Amino acid sequence: MRILLNAPPGYGKSRAIAKIAAQKRRALIFVRSHLEGLQMARYVEEYGGSAGLLFGRKTLCPFGAENLLQCLKLREVGVCRAKSRRLEKPAFDIDEIYKQGACPYEVLHVSGRHNNVIILPIAYISKISNIVAISDLFEEVDFVALDEVHNLLTTVSVQDDELYSKQYCVADETPICLVLPLIGELVKKTKSLLAASASVLRHFSQIFTYFLNARFVEIEKIPGIENLEIDLIPAKIRYNTRTKSRYVELVTREVKRVYQEYGQVIVFFPNKELAMYYLSKMSDLPVSDQPLGDINHVIVTYYGSPISEGINLNVKAGVFVGFPIPNIKSRELWLKIKILYRLGFNGYKYGILFTAVNHIVQAVGRVLRDLNRERKYILFIDDRYIKYKHLLPRYLSQTLRP
Template identity: 40%
Template sequence: MRTLLQAPPGFGKTRILARLAVRTGAKTVFFVRSHGEALQAHRYISELGGRASLAFGRATLCKYGARTLGDCISLRERGICKVKYKYINKIFYNFEEIYKEKICPYEYFQSISRQGNITILPMSYLESQEYLAGVADLIRESELVIIDEFHNVLLNDLTAERDLPSSAYCDYGLKRCLLMPFLRELIGDRDLFATTASIPEKFSEIFVNFFSLEYINKDNIFYENLIIDIFPIKIRYNNRNKNQIINIIYKIVSKIFNDYKKLIIFIPNKSLLSYYKAKFKHLPVSEVPLGDVPQVILTYYNSPLSEGLNIDVDSAVLIGFPFPNITDKWLKIKINFIEKLGYNGFKYVYLFAAVSSAIQAMGRAMRELDRRVKYIAAIDDRFWHYRNYMPDWFKRTAVLRDAPSL
């Protein structure tokens, strides 16, 4: 079994993976993007009668940032950390419940790690030579490898802390490598089941060929409650801060807020947050979700809020088509590596990154489409220009709209 499932945001892919892990009964490694997604997968597996361990590091799980056992002891001796050592025989589904019981989440997941045959790990373990070496035996001992958000195996790279593992796929100066060749070698002939919302059919070839996958596409869906408007404004690096552009964007955002009340805005990068926050000061702007109140969540493409998390909003506004930084030296090197493998470098390095980021951003507003109307505004002419590279649900729904006049 070697399968790649492409399905829209909100399709229930994580639940499908959890069900597969439990029903096969195989020794499984289950890679997810974030600890929030890990807890979600852990809960689903428990609900289905399975047992899973969560192999996240101490620093990730500790609310005080402890990295070593010595840090833990010091925090407890100083009274900062209130947790106590105790026998744990209870299932928890979120960190706050663990903290309320005065239990260390790291120790909790370590204590249950041998109670099941499913191990949930962060994808960051695949992106570091040091971490990858640490989990290599775990992967080799497994029968089934599950990877959620599979688009990241091309978008992200392997950082080499020691000697570079290959001259064919690595840059010696930057100490970075293509991840896919090393992951393929490590997985070998084991069963692989991967899911994503961000590998539309036009980008599937490299994944299918590289990992010998069957590609199952569930994007051919028309959502009655989904509205997508494309505003073909030319937003580029040299004009995205100009008053005329900002004023048009503000007018669009203000109308959306009046109509939908709870929205999330994605801007090109983190460095623009304070600038846009000042420009939108007449709106209830926040950088974090505020609950069930009118709000404008302001974030950026590829932020922690952009992928995998369930956020209660009724609209997503995408400002700019999220091409990666064209001045990034590594991306130019990566294009050469991809082309040596026989694939179009621009398509799989620049365009795929932009399409994937856009899909993930739109996905934040695509939950509960069976119960309420959701609205997406894509503000950039390139959303229309590259629409045929987007998923079917986007192409079927997107409508070109005139930008408002000033």
């Protein structure tokens, strides 16, 4: 079984991965963040398996120690009072583990090397220097899962002695290499593979199925789709128009309208600078660049921000301003496109259009949580959502009208 799974937000991809992994003798699961890793470990335990996390010390230490020396100093001065590497009862929360008198980093690493399921950050397999530290884990492994696999269609800077294949790289001041082919080499002997994402739609799947040697499986139905309402305002949101007064007034007026009806709203902009600019224009609303819990407020953020993917937010509506085409002035982007064309893949399609659609799907996913239990609302503000509607998932495109 080697599958590339596309399933919409709310389908339960993480639980599906955990259920399979729990039944295996030895399984590796790669996730985006330690919070997702802790959630995955909890699911594995629910399905009868046992899981540990091999994440860095900084992410698992309650006090942010980055190395063993800092850890020891925190213990010497009494800031850290952890005394044990074992738990009295299972816990998948850093604070809860620490409350039991144990060091979360040490507990999760000890269990990680002994349990049947090991959960790791997907960043570990993006560079040879990282892979070396975990290469032994791939010996006699039964199952590998790559959650949020769209994150692997990216490039990474490497040292000259790390070049795993020059055909996947371009020369620059520092060589730039495409990550996905490296992952394909790493997992090619794995008996079972499940790579999952809400963003890898059928028309973007070929490059993933090719390098991962996997069969594409698509699940189109989204639970609770009858509770979703989608509107579109086909304004020409462009680099030279998006800060003009008529567009600022349009966007702020619509955000205010959506807030008054739904209370908990998230608004996405093409980049951080534009998000902060618009945030300053919404001073008459309760706005923040971070989620503030259950109170009614407007979260103002940008496509690709830390809260745009993999985070469960308590919002009832989303306003999506602009179509997030990546910065075409980026040198790294054009190097990536060059590699893609060299490998026989459409660089514009995978380097630019896939990036934009990925940002949209992930951002929309913040709104679609709990859709089967409550009414949700999405507003797109940009005429390009019609132009590129054929690239969007059906649960979005089928209701878009000019």
